Amino acid sequence: MSEMVKLIINDQEMEAEKGSLLIDKLLDEEIHIPHFCYHKALGKDGNCRMCMVEIAGQKRPQIACDTPVKDGMVVSTTSDNIMAVRRDILELQLINHPIDCPTCDQAGECKLQDFYM
Numbered sequence: 001m002s003e004m005v006k007l008i009i010n011d012q013e014m015e016a017e018k019g020s021l022l023i024d025k026l027l028d029e030e031i032h033i034p035h036f037c038y039h040k041a042l043g044k045d046g047n048c049r050m051c052m053v054e055i056a057g058q059k060r061p062q063i064a065c066d067t068p069v070k071d072g073m074v075v076s077t078t079s080d081n082i083m084a085v086r087r088d089i090l091e092l093q094l095i096n097h098p099i100d101c102p103t104c105d106q107a108g109e110c111k112l113q114d115f116y117m
């Protein structure tokens with residue numbers, strides 16, 4: 001049986017497999033965590049920075065897709081600080097994004113639009 005660790009996410013105590021990625025725990029628990037470049041089957045890329053979370057004791061927000069869970073970790077995905085960081089990253093993504101929705105394969109129905117809304 002795999003070793004488990006206890007952590008707190010958004011004030012709720014949870015267990016996760018030791019060494020697993022925080023983003024997988026968030027996705028398994030259906031906790032909203034915007035992300036573009038991570039896919040479980042493909043692994044982490046750490047490029048888009050959308051999956052930022054706040055971790056108690058860490059000076060800066062961390063990307064959940066490159067953060068292994070740890071025993072006693074306290075995580076927030078909804079604090080005012082993390083929402084502001086997320087808005088800034090999304091703003092940056094939009095500024096650097098071509099406005100090609102009519103010709104794009106996603107035809108305006110993509111994660112970028114979803115997260116912006």
Ligand code: SF4
Nearest residue numbers: 100101104106108110
């Ligand atoms: S549909 Fe989405 S991915 Fe495609 S151009 Fe528009 S915003 Fe970008």
Ligand code: FES
Nearest residue numbers: 035046048049065
């Ligand atoms: S999902 Fe892109 S950096 Fe984490």
